[in-house]
Amino acid sequence: MSDLSVTRPSRWLRRSAAAAIFAVLLPGCRGEPADRSGGPLAPVEGALLGAYVKPEGGFSRDDFLRGLRDMERALGRRLAIDMHYYHWSWTFPTWHERDDVAAGRIPMISWGRFSAAAIGTRRQDRLIRRRARAVAAFGHPLFIRWFHEMDGGNAESDAGTPRAFVTAWRHIRGIFRSEGATNAVWVWCPNASGFSTGRAQRFYPGDRYVDWICADGYNWSPLQAGGAPGGDWRTFADIFADFYRWASQRGKPLMVGETGTQEGLPGRKANWISDLGQDLPTRFPGIQALVWFNAISTSNQGGTFDWRVDSSRDSLAAFRQLGRSRYFDPPRPRASGQRSGQSPNSE
Numbered sequence: 001m002s003d004l005s006v007t008r009p010s011r012w013l014r015r016s017a018a019a020a021i022f023a024v025l026l027p028g029c030r031g032e033p034a035d036r037s038g039g040p041l042a043p044v045e046g047a048l049l050g051a052y053v054k055p056e057g058g059f060s061r062d063d064f065l066r067g068l069r070d071m072e073r074a075l076g077r078r079l080a081i082d083m084h085y086y087h088w089s090w091t092f093p094t095w096h097e098r099d100d101v102a103a104g105r106i107p108m109i110s111w112g113r114f115s116a117a118a119i120g121t122r123r124q125d126r127l128i129r130r131r132a133r134a135v136a137a138f139g140h141p142l143f144i145r146w147f148h149e150m151d152g153g154n155a156e157s158d159a160g161t162p163r164a165f166v167t168a169w170r171h172i173r174g175i176f177r178s179e180g181a182t183n184a185v186w187v188w189c190p191n192a193s194g195f196s197t198g199r200a201q202r203f204y205p206g207d208r209y210v211d212w213i214c215a216d217g218y219n220w221s222p223l224q225a226g227g228a229p230g231g232d233w234r235t236f237a238d239i240f241a242d243f244y245r246w247a248s249q250r251g252k253p254l255m256v257g258e259t260g261t262q263e264g265l266p267g268r269k270a271n272w273i274s275d276l277g278q279d280l281p282t283r284f285p286g287i288q289a290l291v292w293f294n295a296i297s298t299s300n301q302g303g304t305f306d307w308r309v310d311s312s313r314d315s316l317a318a319f320r321q322l323g324r325s326r327y328f329d330p331p332r333p334r335a336s337g338q339r340s341g342q343s344p345n346s347e
C-alpha cells in the first residue's frame with residue numbers, strides 16, 4: 001500500500017544528532033537467536049519500531065511534525081524509524097530526513113516506482129545520479145525502499161518481468177555505489193502474500209544487492225481490500241509466516257515495511273497488536289524492524305480503512321504497551337566494521 005499524498009520537500013540539515021543513533025555499542029547481555037542476522041542498521045538486540053504517520057489537516061512541514069509529535073507523545077517514546085513516501089521524480093533527501101536525524105530517528109525513504117524496463121535502458125541515469133549524489137552528501141545512514149510491492153496490484157505494469165525488475169534494481173544500486181552513496185541501506189519489499197504463491201521471490205535482486213529483506217502485509221478484515229464485507233481475520237503470524245520462512249534463510253535482517261489492522265469487533269484490534277508483541281521475539285526473531293502504517297487510506301480496489309493505532313482507546317493502549325516493551329526499547333543499530341549501507345559482499 002502506498003500513500004503518496006506528501007508535500008514536495010526542500011532545505012538542508014544539521015548533523016548534530018547522528019552520533020546518538022549510529023554510535024558503536026557494546027554487545028547486549030542477552031544471547032541472540034540462531035536465525036538473527038547482522039547488517040547495516042540492524043539492532044544488536046530487539047527490533048526497531050517505526051511508522052509512517054500521515055498528517056491530518058494538510059501536508060505542510062508543520063502538519064507532518066505535529067502528527068509525528070502527537071504519535072510519539074501518545075506512544076510515550078521516540079520512534080526509531082520514520083518513513084516518508086516520494087514519487088520517482090521527487091527530490092530527496094529533504095527536511096523530512098534532516099529533521100529525523102536531528103531528533104534521533106532513522107529516516108526511511110519509500111521511493112516510488114518507475115518503469116523497470118525504462119531504467120534498464122539507462123534513460124533515467126541522470127535522475128538516479130542526482131539522487132545518489134544528494135544521498136552521499138547527506139552523509140547519514142538511511143533506509144531506501146525502492147518500488148515496494150512490485151509483485152502485485154497495480155504495480156505490475158511498471159515492474160514488468162522479474163528479470164526487468166532485477167536488472168533495474170541492480171542498476172540503481174550500482175549507480176549509488178559509484179557515486180559514493182554507501183550510507184544508503186537498501187530494503188527490498190514485496191507483498192507478504194506474494195511469498196505464499198512464490199511470485200515475490202522471483203523479483204529478488206540477489207543477496208549482493210539487498211541489505212534488508214522486507215514485506216508489507218495487512219489484516220483487512222472485517223472488510224476486503226475493495227471495501228466489501230467478508231474479509232477473513234488474519235493474525236500477524238498468519239500474514240507473515242510464509243515471508244519469514246523464506247527470508248530467514250537469506251542471512252539478512254528482516255523488516256515489516258508496512259502493517260496494520262482494522263478494528264473488527266471491540267477489543268479485537270488491541271488483541272491483534274498484543275499478539276504481535278508476543279509473537280515477534282518468540283516466533284519471528286529475525287524481524288529486526290517493524291513499521292506501522294498510521295493512516296486512514298483507500299485501497300487500490302476502493303474502500304476506506306483506518307489503520308491508525310489510536311482508532312480506539314484499547315488499540316492505542318495496546319500499541320503503547322508494545323512500544324514500551326523491552327524488545328523495542330532501546331533501538332540499537334548493530335556496530336559494523338563496514339561503512340553503513342555497504343554489505344559485506346558488495347562489489
